[in-house]
Amino acid sequence: MKTTLFKMTMGLGIMVLAAQQVQARTCAPREDIVRRLTETYGETRHSIGVARQGTVMEVYASDQSGSWTITVTLPDGITCLVASGQAYDDMAEALPPNV
Template structure:
């Protein structure tokens, strides 16, 4: 139950953030956003997930600069920048068991 609630909350949160970004003007065709992330920041895709209503959430990061970006691509092909930052570090760790 807790896992389902968490998943639903995250999906809704991502969609709300994406809708806010559309109004803020930080959205563009997917090809344009991917080109900028790779050419300007050296970021590559590190993770992907499916959100509600067919949206796709992706995490991009650069090992060289430590920059990272989370994007949401809507079903119409528009990609919105949700958040970005510095000091990205890849980790591999076991998740705790569900309680």
């Protein structure tokens, strides 16, 4: 459990750093990004996580097309596109028992 949590935290940290590096090209006010994901790609929010210093990571996906997008919203309200792709699938796997 601790290893999985550590990996997830590290992954989110990397995404936040990546979002800060490309902010000039792929970032906009959150409401603009969400509107575009909804209207253009039919994506809705499927999951959310909070990182350090108030940064929020969200996964948007379309149940119809399978497209997905990961966004990071910074404390100032600016949202950055971090990654996108195809073949999104919701999974509900049981966590492994603690060893």
